[in-house]
Amino acid sequence: MERVEVCVRDGKLVGIVKKGIYGGRYVAFRGIPYAKPPIGELRFKDPVPPEPWSGSRDALKYGNVAVQIDVIQKSKIIGDEDCLYLNVFTTDIKSLKKRPVMVWIHGGGFFFGSGDSTLYGPDYIVKKDVVLVTLNYRLGVLGFLNLYDKVATGNQGLKDVILALHWVQKNISEFGGDSENVTIFGESAGGAIVHYLTLSPLSEGLFHKAISQSGTVTCPWALTELESCSTNKGFLLAKKLGKVTEDPKDVYEFLKMIDAKKLIETQKFLATEEERQQFLLIFTPTLDHESSNPVFPGDLTTLIHRGVKVPYLLGFTNCEGSVLLKSNFYGYITKEALSQVDSDFKLAIYPRVLTTLPKIPITLCQLRSLYFGDENISEKTVPNYINLLSDIFFFRGIMQAADIQMNNDNSGKTYLYQFSYGSETSLMKKILNTDFPGASHCEELCYLFYPDIIKELGLSVPAPDSEDYKMISRLTQMWTDFAKTGNPTPAITDLTPIKWTPLKPAGDVYDYLDIDVKPRMKTFRKGEQRWEWKNT
Known part of the structure; x- marks a missing residue:
């Protein structure tokens, strides 16, 4: 197994040379932490940059996927709360000319999926002389709980992606990538996230082109409107698990202590039969005005109607x-x-x-x-x-x-x-x-x-x-x-x-x-x- 080393801001990484499915070779760096594990006091909070490490860190295997229901074996819960990892693929890290960077944001209704090769192997794209980045972000209640109070302001999953884009800006040149030519692209919920990021001031300057495949902010499933305590899925989840209260701080403290897999397992029971027949998504992006660092400051309709300012490719x-x-x-x-x-x-x-x-x-x-x-x-x-x-x-x-x-x-x-x-x-x-x-x-x-x-x-x-x-x-x-x-x-x-x-x-x-x-x-x-x- 041929190994390759690079030095990023947080320490040294050891990647692996892989054979492409249609021949050729590429270098893979997998399971790179772009944030601290969002566990304990960081659950339901904005992501924070990772701790540096000493010595060499293996980047040979994909990191944990986010906690989610396995869509193949629907009764099984897979993944781990410690899931904020990204992967970088390129055919040449020593290229004299910096290469365009493409950052893939997976879909899955904001409740399943990952950036690993189960569905998103790099073999086809990486042959085209670009650096490809794929990533995980928090899903379901862990990525999108909004109690409309500063204890849990929503959009944690969106902020994960934004932090990953900051990581790309700081580190991608070490992999031969051009930090001034970054394209974000995604499909379904990932396409909607791409569209969200083109509108949010938090991600300004972090990318230069965007592709939304089969998903935009304007799709009806892409946003959950402001909810009362009786309809807010966070309050309903706490109630389902035994905590009945209208105090968001109580709900936050209670949900913070529940096992992550138990949270994800229970959230699937929140939809009514009617909502299931309407394919309703339970936890999605929301307006996060209670945040000290909101993804959407001000009115979302106004943001949407300002339009996407970078070259944009979209469709279905x-x-x-x-x-x-x-x-x-x-x-x-x-x-x-x-x-x-x-x-x-x-x-x-x-x-x-x-x-x-x-x-x-x-x-x-x-x-x-x-x-x-x-x-x-x-x-x-x-x-x-x-x-x-x-x-x-x-x-x-x-x-x-x-x-x-x-x-x-x-x-x-x-x-x-x-x-x-x-x-x-x-x-x-x-x-x-x-x-x-x-x-x-x-x-x-x-x-x-x-x-x-x-x-x-x-x-x-x-x-x-x-x-x-x-x-x-x-x-x-x-x-x-x-x-x-x-x-x-x-x-x-x-x-x-x-x-x-x-x-x-x-x-x-x-x-x-x-x-x-x-x-x-x-x-x-x-x-x-x-x-x-x-x-x-």
């Missing part, structure tokens, strides 16, 4: 919602559940969306007619239901973010995409066990990252002469070109045969790249899209 897959009804992630919708939604259509609509319907204006009855016509909600109309969920959870919010970019004079160039490559041999289809046509939520990920989990599933990576392999090459080329130059198609080549043009300011069409076997520039016309809820 063409069949996002199938992951909610037709995969082993959320399960496969039953006849009984469909019948329940048929008799109470409100169950199909996310709570935050329900409250906005009068402003659109559209009634539940009109909305149902728009998607289902005179048909019942049944196995026959599952594709219609998937369209509805795609629109509610993803398309409407992401297009709202695109619209804000188009109408904001100070915005950076913004590139919009739809990922439509619905390959039957897609590794993510096999991991999710979904056979629904089209590209589901997170399906593009297996073309950006090598998912190590495929070994356990007895699968192998695409053959170099396959369409899937070509998509790996194309997607990693465009994403890394964007990271290098702020333009995803700086040159017309076999891989990128078409120029991806940015959104035009204040137009009545949205130009986007349809990413498929043959990529094409297409347009969405304002006022004519299904998700605009105007055809009533």
